[in-house]
Amino acid sequence: MKSKHWTWVGWPLGALPLAWITMQAAGGQLGPDPAETLVELLGWWSLVMLLACLTMRPAAQLLKVPGLVIWRRTFGLWAFGYVCMHFLAWATLLLGWDPSFLGEELTKRPYIIIGMLAWLALWPLALTSTRQSRRRLGRKWVKLHRLIFPAVLLGVVHQSWVQKSGYGETLIFVSVLLILLLYRILHGRNMIRK
């Protein structure tokens, strides 16, 4: 797998939403409840980045642009970054790290617990994202990185659960996920190799 000259573009691409959110925030354009809006935006982009990460292998195959495979790592790490910011914004801006609030939210609110589980699943992936880890772990690396699937599934459940009503967005996320899973089942053997 050779990295092409253009593959670095994935990094700034993943940073675009963050830049846009930062500009909105700095310009006071996130409305009357900006911290809540920020948490929601970061959560939304976490999920989009996770799905983008999963799209890269099929995209590389279908578009016959093998270099795109590298963007799995790029967007996977961005997804992890967005979730970390999502969590930090929530814990800092909304809850002010108040131990009693944190304790209550983390133990009583199923959607928060599910979000935490999804986040936990992403840690080992982020920590073993380097080429050395991959070489060192060999086939174990491939198995480990299947954790992305429970992470995305939990992410979608978490997203659907925070809505009061309305499932338009959930439907889009679920459809994309189903298409990706279907593709993976149909082309499964190719995917594990390489």
Next chain:
Amino acid sequence: MIIRHKDPSAPKSHEITPESVYLKRRELMMLGGLAGLFSAMPAWGREIKAVDEEASRPLWLKDQVARAIDGAPDTDETLTPYADVTGYNNFYEFGTGKTDPAENAHTLKTDPWTVTVAGEVEKPGTYALEDLLKGQQLEERIYRLRCVEAWSMVIPWVGVPLASLLIKLQPTSKARYVAFTSLADPKQMSGVRSPFTGIDWPYREGLRLDEAMHPLTLMAVGLYGRTLPNQNGAPFRLVVPWKYGFKSIKSIVRIELTETMPETTWNMLAPDEYGFYANVNPAVDHPRWSQSRERRLPNSFFDPNWVPTRPFNGYDEVASLYKGMDLGKFY
């Protein structure tokens, strides 16, 4: 609180309204206007639309709103700026996002507007809004609005106590509940067209008759001294300040007095999360989040402005309506 009955020979309300009230109202309107302009400037271009709407409202309504008197005990809480009240709210008929109503509600046609009154009343019929409100003294009421999503605002409504309207419509002795229905016109309402809101239109809400007759219960036609903007439920909506915001149904086209408890939209959708009563209650959590406190809007990045949520949203005078009821069970 006095419920006013109109005597045709009595002086018109604006003739007896003390000037001080008018001055205060004027200050308030300017304050609202200024705050609105300031916070509207960068991103929230909705102020413009609201002003356009105001210009196209029927004269009788603008006139009646302008003659509103100061109706409620004053609160020293800071008013939520006009731009936030009108730019950030829930009105699923125009989309599920908080800024969707402000963006999409300009397609709503609010004049002419009729309200069908049905069920257990002596004077049923389909009334033009103007006739329903004829002779009613409008009042300005500054109320806290507590959303079930744990945020809140302070809003100066203009309206008439529902009791004043009901007295004229004469509920029969069988009437025990009041059922309200919103307009649900897919042609005018983008959210009603959308297949993804999960809501069985039309939006429906209800009150027990004694709740409906309580002097705090308001039918609003204005806010901040102007007629209601479309996104806030123009031209005619309910405001029940001691209940979660979703009870305060917007753009009402039907009022029916019933013997039995009516079906209500959120209760039908998720009965374990939203009860018929939906009284603001810090002791009863939403199954998915805490109701013990609320973010008073607008807030900022560095201070979410949490304030403790009070039983009945701080309107203790309604507590007697629920004497002997287990409010954990009848949430």
